[in-house]
Amino acid sequence: MPVTDSTLTSYQDLLAAVSATGEGRDILDPATGELVGKAPVHTVEDLEKAVSAARAAQPSWAALGHAGRREALMQAADAVDASAEALAELLSREQGKPLNGPNARFEVGGAAAWLRAAASFDLEPEVLVDDDGGRAELHYRPLGVVGAIGPWNWPMMISVWQLAPSLRMGNTVVMKPSEYTPLSVLALAAVLNQVLPADVLHVVSGGRDVGETLAAHPDVDKIMFTGSTATGKAIIRSSADTVKRLTLELGGNDAGIVLPDADPKAIAEGLFWGAFINTGQTCAAMKRLYVHEDIYDGVVDALAEVARAMPMGVGLDENNVLGPLQNKAQFQIVADLVQAAKDAGARIVTGGDPQADQPGYFYPATLVADIDNHNPLVAQEQFGPALPIIRYSSVDEAVEMANALDVGLGASVWSSDKDAALAVAARIQAGTVWINKHGTVDPRMPFGGAKQSGYGLEFGVEGLKALGAPQVLSY
Secondary structure, eight states, rough: OGGGSSSSSOOOOOOHHHSSSOOOOOETTTTTOOEEEEOOOOOHHHHHHHHHHHHHHHHHHHHHHHHHHHHHHHHHHHHHHHTTHHHHHHHHHHHHSSSSSSSSHHHHHHHHHHHHHHHHOOOEEEEEETTTTTTEEEEEEOSSSSEEOOSSSSHHHHHHHHHHHHHHHTTTEEEOOOTTTTTHHHHHHHHHTSSSTSSSSEOOOOOOOHHHHHOTTOOOOOOEEEEHHHHHHHHHHHHGGGGGGEEEEEOOOOOEEEEEEHHHHHHHHHHHHHGGGGEEEEESSEEEEEEEEETTTHHHHHHHHHHTSSSOOOOSSOOOSBBBSSSSHHHHHHHHHHHHHTTTTTTEEEEEOOOOSSOOOOOEEEEESOOOOOHHHSSSSSSSSEEEEEEESHHHHHHHHSSSSSSSSSEEHHHHHHHHHHHTTTTSSSSSEEOOSSSOOTTTBBBOOHHHHHOOBBBBBHHHHEEEEEEEEEE
């Protein structure tokens, strides 16, 4: 169907297209508690049908070649643009994030941009040897069927991170969304499937049994997963018997280090969004901040000024840039960790006092100062709007604390001296280290974690290679 004839450009039409027609599972708005829609509850039998259809469709999709698949992904990006406002409204209602700021509209726009990026990268055969003894080339062939298991924090964006390079490389895709945000992923797929060939992309909205079956399925050639380290380990075990290829983007507890020459006021807003983007519900958000004792109070005060000015509330209110926690369980994790910090004598600079009488899972933007580095709020990934700020005396001490945990997704260094910041960055054990910013991903730059934050790379040409089977031709 041409994008110009799309029937999914209004919110009501989009919701009707993805909601269960009979019995389903209620999906509630985390900001208001109101019913968003009923998600279909797919079964393992539904998954089997989806995998079978995807496997049957894969050869003809691969046969289109890079040029044909590029064109299809560009049309898919156009389809997202045509339905962007409807997608953003559904995302805001289901996930909770506001329309404005680096939130729902930003996420939908990012989904379209990543589709175009995946389509645009060149992946030519690499000449390995070319001499009198012969010639050898490295090619990348389609794997087959990719199983994609996504999270609830950036459901549309991360789905595209998984499906776009998979499709570009000639694979077909079966996705299993989070049970918290299935409608967003179903809606995204419905929009994309207006232009993609039949059975190239399937979404199976089920429970844990569906995810476990997908991870172990003999007709699924690769699993892409974004989520907790514990679930990632379970996927590794489930995939072992079939020796599946894996790309795992797992938990992080990103550290930021502010060097003593930094200007607190100049970096305050960057620090805030590095920590509080998507109300802190981001794997690569900054979750612990180490500040040199000489400027500690200045950084805390400047951050507090920014935090107090950021409006939080229902996502459909155009004025808000912070929303609720997506679910009650995550709200309770944040509340418990902040309370433990209070009980241990840490200082609550701002926030830390959710209003019990308001609907929704709103937890205020919270800064916690004068906290011990071993406090649970520092040592555990809180995944919410609470930032512990730890004082340090020497750069060696800061680097040691930053590297002390068993995760290493991202990190950042903040300084007025770029060379000094780069020298510190080289000592940090993390997949990406940003300078004077945090968490800014780019489709051209490979992204992946160190230590127990996972393995494999996404984005860019390296991300495409991870969705292909390398084959050497020697002649």
